[in-house]
Amino acid sequence: MTSEGATEPKGYRALLPMLLSYAASGGSLVISSAAQLLTFAILARWLGVDEFSVFVAMTAVANIAVHLCGLGSMECLVRRVARDRTIYPVMLGHNIILTVASGTVLVLVGAFILPFFFSLSPDRVTNIAMVTVMLVTNIVLVRLIVLAEQIFIAHSDFASANAVVVGFAVARTVAAALACIVFSVSTVAAWVVWQFVCHLLVAMVCLHVLKRLGRPRYAIVGEELPQGLYFAIPFILRALRQNADLLVLSLVTTAELVSSYSVARRMLESSYLSVEALNRLIYPGSARLSAAGLHHALDRVLRVLAAATVIGVAAAVAVFLLAPVLPYLFGSEYVSLVGFVRLLCWVVVPLAIWSVAVEALGASGYHAPRAAVMGLGSVAGAGLAAWASWYAPPTGTLISFYVIETAMVVAAWGVFLHFVRRDRESAARQVLAPGEAGA
Template sequence: MASEGVTEPRGYRPLLPMVVSYIASGGSLVLGSAAQLVTFAILARWLGVHEFSVFVAITALANIAVHLCGLGAMECLVRRVARDRAMYPQMLGHNIILTTASGVALLLLGVVALPFFFTLSADPVKNFAAIALMLITNILLVRIIVLTEQIFIAHSDFASANKVVVGFAVARTVAAALACIAFSVSTVESWAVWQFVCHVLVAIACMRAIRGLGKPHYSIVREELPQGLYFSIPFILRALRQNADLLVLSLVTTAEIVSSYSVARRILESSYLSVDALNRLIYPGSARATAAGLHHAFQRVRRVLAAATLISLAAAVTVFALAPVLPHLFGKDYVSLVGFARSLCWAVVPLAAWSVAAEALGASGYHAARATVIGLGSIAGAGLAAWASWYAPPAGTFVSFYVIEVAMVIATWSVFLHFVRRDREQAALTFEAGRA
């Protein structure tokens, strides 16, 4: 107990610098979130229900694959470099090797399999090329851009990290506006080219931005391989869970319900960005605070939970209030969108609550425990979401969503508190042994 009091004073004063940083970057983060939503709205309106549903399906698969790309090496970079800046060249090389190897493997697998399921063009060669561009863009190029953001976070350069996020979001919005509004792009095949060029330009800018931080040292940090897998597997399973309901709904309901639900889900993800921004600010400091045990950051995590709850409630209220505006953005064909958005917006509160505990476990290096609770929750959640969506669509889908998120709150915080108690007990035993 004493050690905890020494390492982390009680009260909210220690959190003030992080609050100031969050407020300072708030405008940029809101701009980035708004830009993402506008991009989605432009594509939904100009591509139409059928083409948009194909775009959503391929993007969903790419979102699963992007978590496999790199095998979780980015988290290892943030954690290790936040504790010791001298590790940056080695961790950067570690990331480049794993991202390249896994990214190429995923790309080859995708270009072989996906043309059998998706037709973006009647010409087989053009269909292959369009799918390849979509995969390169949404797996390899996205990974490069996100890696740049994480590099800046590892160096506690949150201003530059926010510039990457906002710049990326604005670039995609500009590309969508030019393609769809100015050049009347209305197919996924044509949009794939525009999206690819946009991501290439952003990736080049990102690589130039990190040149001054140091050159990579190409080697594999072997002890971080299992940690990276433990970190990435929960995201992969969670991505599978998040798409189980969409898959079943596409089989048992209309295209309008599927499209409206996918838009409502994207709005939920955008509203969570305000909480994710807080987690990004907190993570490097939490990695340092937990180096000697998770119990040293217990009060810190409690304060982060309070802040995340308030932020998520504000985000949910905002979405609920602005929901009637959505048909004007996405188009009159999305008739269920207002009701779906209002039904789903409150899920950001339990999502924020359990993400705080999960981030704390990750920052402290307890990736096996973190992977277990999120992985098992995602597997069970995928089954529940699929069954509920089949049994009572779409009401069952919404009910299952809340049941899953509340269950995750209970599970993650139970695991977090278990390791806090264990680390505190081990510290007490070490202290007593030292006195003896």
């Protein structure tokens, strides 16, 4: 059990290994982001506007569902295995059971509902089959591949985690290039098959590599079920918020504005990866330090805050400067793209700031308050984004982004500091209690 005296190394020399790990982790995510952007561009050009819009819409649905798959079980694996490696077999079995069970339900529900809204083939049976394959690919297989990455992070094997991230991104880019450029794939139905084969091969490689860490012990860890849900629900709500503005814009503005805005949003998500690289590196250590109280990790979290802010500003500046290049990738028809990207790129700074606080709450096991902050922020944000996008598109949409993320900074850090203070006071009472009893 971690003691209250748990500390981390101090000084610049002690930071060197972490900086090297961040460089590797950040580099892997940058490469992954670039590969994803290239994949996105290839599909946008070769599928065409109509087919690509269907692909984006179905992918958006899958992106929401994938957060439900596994019911948040990956977080407890990282948190608990980082503290105690011997619990890995049980936590792996817990993850596999929940991932397979929830993934099966999500695919079946989606296969029943989505064919009424999306047509990948004029034949009804073929359409259902293609929708099902796409859901299996983008929900179950994606979740298994991400699980492999998180397992390596839980074991502090960041090199292998980075290899999963980069390998997966590069594999998708190669698949898109082969399908579209070499074999002239121009429909979503044809691309679904290529995408499924690509994801399946990557998942099989990940499972093969993971064998060296040990076999799973199949059991449900009951106390982690609510923790997992607390962890997953905010991401589900956030995914809903991220699509509210796109949905409303598609009803009140032109296809070009919607398309350019969606690409700008993808650029914002890509720029945030530089901050995510830091958070994923810090999480296991924060989990160990905060085991005896969140106040033990305060100094570490404040240092991470400073680093995340600098990284966020640097990412925003880089995206701002590179924005004029994007029309060469996506096509000249994206008239509003550069303007949208340059206006949205600065959102990554408040996003980086509040993400540090919620990651620290998660690492310390405070998932209920973390879920409350992210969940309420997402619900309120979805409403504000939808209203602003309807009332004054697209200016209102852009303004709502900054209002939402700034409010999240205030809420997240307010909750974080509250629990730091509460844990410190609780520790002080425990120290005084023996003395009072002796008196």
